[in-house]
Amino acid sequence: MNHSETIVAQATPPGRGGVGILRVSGPQAADVARLVLGKLPRPRHADYLPFMDNHNVTLDQGIALWFPGPNSFTGEDVLELQGHGGPVILDLLLKRITSISGVRIARPGEFSERAFLNDKLDLAQAEAIADLIDASSEQAARSALNSLQGAFSLRINELVEALTHLRIYVEAAIDFPDEEIDFLSDGKIEAQLNQVIARVNDVRAEARQGSLLREGMKVVIAGRPNAGKSSLLNALAGREAAIVTDIAGTTRDVLREHIHIDGMPLHIIDTAGLREASDEVERIGIERAWQEIEQADQVLFMVDGTTTRETEPAVIWPDFITRLPASLPVTVVRNKADITGEEARIEKVNGHSLIRLSARSGEGIEVLRNHLKASMGFAGNTEGGFLARRRHLQALALASTHLLQGKEQLTGTKAGELLAEELRAAQLALSEITGEFTSDDLLGRIFSSFCIGK
Structure with missing residues (x-):
């Protein structure tokens, strides 16, 4: 430049x-x-x-x-x-x-790039300008403003400062062995390292919320034909977004609705009913359904409550559950409570959430809304939160990995030099968030996504 x-x-x-x-x-x-x-x-x-x-x-x-x-x-x-x-x-x-x-x-x-290079903003604050402009809800706008005012950067800088102090202590003990500091066995290093790991995990949790506020949570409604998936999409969207009939297989393609629940953006996706396809068009629709399911943040497994009394997903449909990614959260939604007479409520069954509702009458829809908000960490308000991007989550995850590997070196092999290297790598990963250490190529990609006059 x-x-x-x-x-x-x-x-x-x-x-x-x-x-x-x-x-x-x-x-x-x-x-x-x-x-x-x-x-x-x-x-x-x-x-x-x-x-x-x-x-x-x-x-x-x-x-x-x-x-x-x-x-x-x-x-x-x-x-x-x-x-x-x-x-x-x-x-x-x-x-x-x-x-x-x-x-x-x-x-x-x-303009924002020059502000960053002239130390008027750090990289996280510069990104917050674009996020504030693109905010799709009041909550996202408030969180973007918090980031612009330095809330996210402050958390990262505190972590970097804690790592700096830890590195000084570790490397001094390595460089001056004659001082007889048994830093590998006295427990002080491990205690400090555990504190830093816990603080990184806290920031990761907040950053994940910030990422969801910025990008939205992807919720896929999946299940057999005629379970009420499209009716649920309409109930959550508050309008007739999908055609609903009693004919099984009405939905043949992926339908998307962007909604907000108390400021939290969600991408609700209705998919074709999963079964053996009767024709080529339905087969393509089912393939697309599985693609969406595998990329989801949350799956709502729709079950027609009039066809089974089972509540365990692996019993209701073993093949479906087996194919899902192991880490993917699944909520069983027993539909048609207005017909079965079940009380609209949420409960825990063998470790997973089960919601009884009626997509047609609206009973239990508010229970589902609260569950979606709570399951992603939005049960309370996020007034003091900040927005985060995928690269921030990746950097925090990398820092966490290096810290855990450093702990293994400390408690296992007791290799001080390897611990010091892991701490250094964790510090570099965190520094990429604020731009203290960032490649020119990354800077180019970040600022090229901004408006011309920003």
Whole structure:
């Protein structure tokens, strides 16, 4: 990246609007101000000025804001022009600014990238800007704002600091064996290491919630034909999203609905009834159903309560349960409680959840909603939570793996040097989250997903 270049981009969405904003950042931002405005505005004051072309003919007039570096979003000199939101006017103004030597259109996310590289934001905070813009619920927006204000970064930095202290103690004991510190046997190292492992696990749990808020939980409704899967989709969606008939095999393809339960986004997926296919179209639908099931966060195993009294999934349909991934949470949903006379409720049966409800009448639907929220850790509010991305979860998982391997070295082989190396690797994994240690390739992928003017 060439930071000697000055960049410009539209910071408001494309199309017509009451206000259109152009943002300029870089060493020539002051020259842009003098050429377009005829003067350099007062720092951090709103000046109402004409915006002129290269013949000093007024293109528009509006508010000009001048932020000299390093006291700006990017850490560089920044000029912001707030004019009328017509696309023609904004395009003329963009052409005027880019006609100035050394000024070019910004790449997607380049303003945030410069803020990161100039230590105005860490990487997790920079990502939170995009997450705040893309938030699909109030809860997601609040959590993204918490991340932007540094809540997630603070948790990670505390872990890194704890690992730093632990590494200092371990490596000092290795380097100065004459001090007679039996750090492998006195229990202090193991106690500190266990504390760090527990704290990493806590942050992983919070990050998983943050990832679900950002990306949504994928819930697949699966079962035999005519069990009431489409009726359940409609009940959860609150509308007639799927065709419902008494004919078995009505649903032949995957149906998707995006809903929110108290701010938690869910991707509810209705699938074709699982059975021996009667034709090629149904066979394809069943194959797609299994693809969705294997990628789910949660499976609702729909059972027609009028056909069996069994509650154990392995007894109801052994072949179905055997094919499921071992780690996939399964909730048995006994449908048609309005016909069987069963009370709509949730209970635990041999370690799995069982919900009795009626998708047609709506009895027990609220029980299911609360179960979905609670099963993913959203039983309480997440006011102090933060958003997280898949790469954050992967980094935390990697750090946890290295810490557990380090504990094995400590308690098993008592190899101090190997313990120190595992601690170092865990610290590097955590540092990738905030960008303290991050490859240029990863930075490019992250910031390229941003809006042009961010």
